[in-house]
Amino acid sequence: MLQTAISKPLLQKAAADLQNDLPFSVYKPLIQKGRDLSRRGFVYNVIVIDSERIKGKVADVTIHDVTLDLADVIGHHDCPCETEGPCSHVLALFFYVYGNVLDNGELLRQWKQAEKKPPQTVSPAPKTPTVAPAESVDEWWEQFAKALDEFAARHRRRDDWPYRLAHQLFPALVKGGPKHHAARGLYRFHAALFLFHHLIEYGKERGWHQRLFGSYGQFSWQQDVEYIADELFETLERFSSNPSASAPDPLIKQTVPYVRD
Numbered sequence: 001m002l003q004t005a006i007s008k009p010l011l012q013k014a015a016a017d018l019q020n021d022l023p024f025s026v027y028k029p030l031i032q033k034g035r036d037l038s039r040r041g042f043v044y045n046v047i048v049i050d051s052e053r054i055k056g057k058v059a060d061v062t063i064h065d066v067t068l069d070l071a072d073v074i075g076h077h078d079c080p081c082e083t084e085g086p087c088s089h090v091l092a093l094f095f096y097v098y099g100n101v102l103d104n105g106e107l108l109r110q111w112k113q114a115e116k117k118p119p120q121t122v123s124p125a126p127k128t129p130t131v132a133p134a135e136s137v138d139e140w141w142e143q144f145a146k147a148l149d150e151f152a153a154r155h156r157r158r159d160d161w162p163y164r165l166a167h168q169l170f171p172a173l174v175k176g177g178p179k180h181h182a183a184r185g186l187y188r189f190h191a192a193l194f195l196f197h198h199l200i201e202y203g204k205e206r207g208w209h210q211r212l213f214g215s216y217g218q219f220s221w222q223q224d225v226e227y228i229a230d231e232l233f234e235t236l237e238r239f240s241s242n243p244s245a246s247a248p249d250p251l252i253k254q255t256v257p258y259v260r261d
């Protein structure tokens with residue numbers, strides 16, 4: 001399966017390389033042809049050679065045997081059409097793979113928009129966030145603690161408390177949060193971190209973090225810890241792949257001690 005064989009960060013790095021190398025306004029026909037070939041089903045027999053290299057066939061008048069290397073998609077690709085630089089067939093294979101794991105529509109939007117941003121040297125001033133959030137990470141954690149108290153009053157005595165933390169309280173916390181789009185991802189990260197902390201404490205009180213085998217409760221708790229840990233890492237991955245969506249600086253700075261803890 002492409003989804004499991006290929007790492008998202010690698011794919012996102014390759015996408016960023018392509019965006020840098022092929023500005024949309026200049027290479028628009030090439031990019032769109034690649035996308036169309038992929039979308040209309042002209043890419044097939046796609047094989048993941050190893051975690052980075054992929055090969056596949058692209059039908060365009062004749063059949064092209066294409067390979068590409070996600071770690072260096074600009075420098076390492078091969079297509080019989082011998083176009084200088086990535087050709088539409090290489091792009092078709094790339095879109096095929098990318099679309100199986102992530103969202104091609106979103107990628108194209110980014111690709112188009114990347115050029116509309118003025119060069120940074122022209123406008124150094126508005127580096128501060130456009131919407132200054134009137135809130136802080138401390139306030140978020142106070143809200144989480146309050147929500148946890150209320151939730152605990154109703155559910156804490158139950159055996160499935162860890163499950164409820166991960167699968168009921170977490171979605172409830174995430175639903176709230178700042179309106180500022182860029183801060184929302186960070187808010188989600190903190191909500192997951194907050195619950196991760198509580199789940200670990202809960203397990204420690206029972207000695208579950210030390211023993212290898214134990215009760216159903218322990219097993220179930222491990223699953224819930226993993227669920228929240230996955231949420232944490234997924235949120236992190238989204239940050240690293242999309243710097244433009246990162247949260248305002250003050251919130252990032254306030255995050256540091258929490259992560260250290």
Ligand SMILES: [Zn+2]
Pocket residue numbers: 064079080081082083087088089090
């Ligand atoms: Zn080609």
